[in-house]
Amino acid sequence: MREALTSNYAAAYAVKAADVDVIAVYPITPQTTIVEKLSEFVSSGELDAELIHTESEHSALSAVLGAAAAGARVFTATSSQGLALAYEVLHIASAMRMPIVMATPARALSAPINIHNDYSDVMNMRDTGWVIYIASSAQEVYDTVIQGYRVAEGVNLPVAVAYDGFLMSHTLEPVELNDEGEVAKFLPRAARPHVLDPRRPVTFGPLVSPDWYYEFKYQQVTAMNEAREWVVKTDVEYGQWFGRSYGLVEGYLLEDADYVVVTYGGAAYGNARAAADLARERGVAAGVLRIRLYRPFPTGEVVKALSGVKTFAVLDRAIMFGSPAEGPLYKDVVLAMYLHGVDKPSLNVIHGIGQRAMYVRDIYKVFQALREGPGRGVMYMGVRP
């Protein structure tokens, strides 16, 4: 069945298809329409779930953590300040190995307050031990939320599905919806290693001394490696079931590209592809690499995709103030290359901050810059210095 949906509604439809048991949410722009749609589904009886209208995002994540510990399939969603408020619980949810799925339409962080898109919020959670996808279309949001449950429940880690706030969260696209009976078969209720069950009482969240603590952090390190395999496997199987799969990274005109822009999300990827088309028309071997799985980072795939190019630019929509180069994705890409002994000149382009309009011509200029000379450094595009 095909529907015209925003990415937020696509997330809500995926939650319904996954037959989620407990949802806890708090309104925040641009996430709110997910809550609204889910409230409609619960009110109409289309989704048999307990919907908890918490008094904050900290409590929303805490509530779904508790529900997951009790064995329920859970969902929450937030953006920006809400994600920042829940920051404490992000670490706890992953360390307690709770299979939570969270949608995160990305939004700029205060101050000054700005309700529009960038990825400052999502990038702040990159080291919290969550599996983080960044989707680039409403269809992919729908498919990834469903895949997310299989990954979360398979490896016992929380999964965030991020995408552009407003640019995607409030933009209608055609979305192919799966048969919900088939989704139920794709997502069988797996037996959890431990749940809050009065017949087999266990203690979650003990006080752990220096003699033991490191081992649990190391468990998270190995879990992230397992998560990468789960993501790959799940994506392949999802493709077999439903006819759509995405991989960990997605390439556009990469095969013979000399100059590549690395990016993520919807708007940037779309504009980068259009810019690559433009550059190709003008005889520049341009290509685009999109990062779909941000954590665990697809190191091998990125290195493979970029090893043959002359030079590349990483387009970041968040700023790490005071860092050697301020783009978080740039740091990951360059480090991945370095670890594999690949040293190439590359640029870090910061753009789209607070949803500063990022045009195709801007990205075309990035291709031009790459072609004109192998540079190294950070380019702040679109800002009035």
Next chain:
Amino acid sequence: MRFKTLRDLPREELFAPGHRMCAGCGAAIAMRWVTKVLGPNAIVANATGCVEVTTTPYPETAWMHPYIHVAFENAAAVASGIEAAVKALRRKGRWTAGDTKVVVIAGDGGTYDIGLQSLSGMLERRHDVLYILYDNEAYMNTGIQRSGSTPKFAWTTTTPVGAAARGKVQWKKDIMGIVMAHRVPYAATASISHVLDLANKVKTAAEVRGPTFLHIFAPCVPGWRYPENKTVEVARLAVETGYFPLYEWDHGKLRLNPPSNNHLDKSKRRPLREFLNVQGRFNHLTEEEVAELERELDSYWQYLSKLASISS
């Protein structure tokens, strides 16, 4: 069925010894009785605090119930999620453990201060959760810092007694008033010195559907600076001097319980000084300061009296 005598109280222990709570800990007595009365079919969500750190030293746990600790300020939110999960899973035929009660255990820091928002949310949303506050009147886990529950003039490490300030400057927050303002079906105070009363209140609060609240007075040996064999005595003095009245807020009616039901008449209360004098945290009090505490206590009793008569 109420427990009429001590003989009726449950014998089985559901809170293991070997935990690291201090010798003579008031909260330990509270935990022992709360767990015994709840029986095994309950899930405990614990806020960070004394009880949490002393009962779960990995790889051990004192808990014999399913137990979860997430953080300091969110025990009520975690419990809300567990309760919702039990409800949803039961409806979908996947909760097979029967009539499981969800219980929060939190200290005064986790309730009066940092956890107040999540508590309010849980009460307002009418989750079927019993919230148990063990009140030792300061942040004891971090080493005796003042909280919203610390009484006026009490010494703590962050309200030291000096020339400019003599212990805590502000009054203790009325947490029961805040809880009652949420129109909960049942809320009660209890003291570890009056175990039969406490046990009956745990039982009632667990049986009533909807959000219920129990405020348990739990003296702290190192924080209040009294000898460790005096814990029950201090708690009893708190009740008998009227400092900590025992009452129930039962479906909109305030009911004072023995012996506090006689304390509307001030002459039936022991002098407040008897409660203050056994504790080092009040050592520095002058006659005027004691008189000020007495006046405040009198006005609190007048408030309770009005509440009891209005609601009766």
Next chain:
Amino acid sequence: MTLPGASQLPIGAVVTEPGSTRRNTTAGWRAYKPVIHDDRCVRCQLCWLYCPEGTIVELRGVFQIGGRKYDVKYEVVYDYCKGCGICANECPTRAIEMVPEVV
């Protein structure tokens, strides 16, 4: 002692054995130990009621104490008694004596 490695531990630091603090005896915390003089005990249950550790146990049976007959008797499990002395302080007949621990 070699502690288990990360792959050998339950994930997420879950403690799977309920009541396992029992492995940790706290007898060593004590400076004084309570000794119950059964001949003075009137079976009021207060020591059992107030013990923070639950270390005073109630034994059922027939107990002949002088001219009196009881169906219960109270004993201290010394493995966990921390010696706080609440039992002795609360005992209405002074049947519990706090005796210095001999090292």
